[in-house]
Amino acid sequence: MTNQFILRSALIAIISAWLTGCSSEEAVEPPAAVETEADAEAALIERAMAIHDRVLTLDSHADTPLRMIEPGFDMAERHDPRETGSKFDYPRMIEGGLDSVFFSAFVAQGIRDDEGNTRARDLAIQMLDAVVASADANADQVGIALNPEDAYALEQAGKRAVYLSIENGYPIGGDIANVEMFFDKGVRYITLVHSTNNDLADSSTDSNGPEHNGVSEFGAEVIREMNRLGIMVDVSHASDDVFFDALELSKAPIIATHSNARAVTRHQRNMTDEMLKLLAENGGVIQLTMLSSYLRDAPPNPEREAAITALQADMKPATEMTPEERSAMRDQINAIRRQYPDPLATVVDVVDHIDHMVSVAGIDHIGIGCDFDGGGGIDGVFDVSEVANITIELVRRGYTEEDIRKIWGGNLLRVFKDVQAVAANWEA
């Protein structure tokens, strides 16, 4: 595997350490202590990269199907994330050493009537078809995966594995037959609910509060059908009561494909220690996500605030501005933003969450779901090409290769097998 970013980082670390130890007038030989420190860092990175290369790496959640419906967007092309906002394409997947991914078809919650449900179903199908089409068009590099072992088989064949999933149960509508239709389309997990309540379950972030006080009656039926078919039940975005209901209702372990620890960062989307413990008892897995606001409390940005306040103090009332003046004002604000960017969370924050989750739930119940193209992307893991930096930080904290193998996909694929085993032994 190659990862130019990591190699560049290693080189910079070595050169920086060396340069800090000598001025232009000093001997070119670096001091021994600095050399040792730089060597140690380089060795750590080399060790981490070797592990990253050996273990099967799986990202359980990417909203990249949203990009795939952008006219002209080509998954075979490398995109600049800071120019286009795109966080995932196949060249960067290879560059980052990511072996497998769940692409999630997301349909925004709309009206919950027959017409709205039908439209949501059709839109979800369009996105799933777009994923399959992108895999077909790049069949020399990726393949559609349907079962846990497919990821390993594709890796052996030198390809990346693409799994399908749905974020938000809205496209199921009120028709239970749609669950099997989506299974037949290749969907292997369904996130029950998104940011507002739906017919299946309550969201953790609906401003109107709970509607069902957990999973609805129909939602319970959907979970049962998912169990029967071997579709994983995803409780990310769901309210706490939905989590507890899903634990009780599901005959198979459940998953949270992109959620963090609430004890570390207080956010309703994150899971409490009690939930983490129960998830571990259930045999499930929580997949840590790369959203700054779920990873740490946002630090203040006083320089930016002061600069914008000063600009606004001299500003003509916006209602009296000409279009040219408005455009100039926008340029000035954007310049301030570039000068004082909001700091993103870092890989250190990520592994702080992992450390906590491991201490509460154990190493067998943690994974990674970056949520690229759904808001995910932090300093050091801004896009998929940089995911190996997580492995480096894990090695730095003392995680073993076996630990990292579990975190980077082993745990999720174990749950996937367990879910399929429940389906295989299903008795009506």
Add this chain to the structure above:
Amino acid sequence: MRTLRLAGVAALLLVPVLGSAHPLRLSLCQIEYSSQAATLTVSLRLFLTDVNEALVFDPYSRALRFAEADESENAEPLLLAYLGEFFSLEANGEPVPVSIQSKVLGGAGEDTTLSIGFSYRLTAPLRSMTIKNVVFTDLFFDQTNIVYVHVDDASRSMMLSKSTPSHTLEF
């Protein structure tokens, strides 16, 4: 759960895709055409903080007070002027005038949304539609604008952005 209807359109619930301050920069547009009614119905749902930032350069400004009882008289003209630059629609090669026939606030706090809607009657059956939607790409490099198009019983979606500002659909 609350449901919204705007000018006959099943309005989208643009939701905080990712919690506070919606780190995924997003807007949702829904366009519906019914052959029977020969009418295009458009719903555009935007985060209110983005609207305020675009119009008065302050995401938390109370100057415009969209869809409130004491809405500023400047609110609609400013928004229409902004949309005139960043959002447009053509049907059968002819411009569809953008207007504001309905306004609804949804959500709460950072995730408050402003939904505007309008309808436009076509004089000929819909054969093509060109949608340009680059709202807020002047503010955020990673702004993405999802468009759902429902023509009679067929639905499809697309995403528009700074790099793909517009797209034409043929029917």
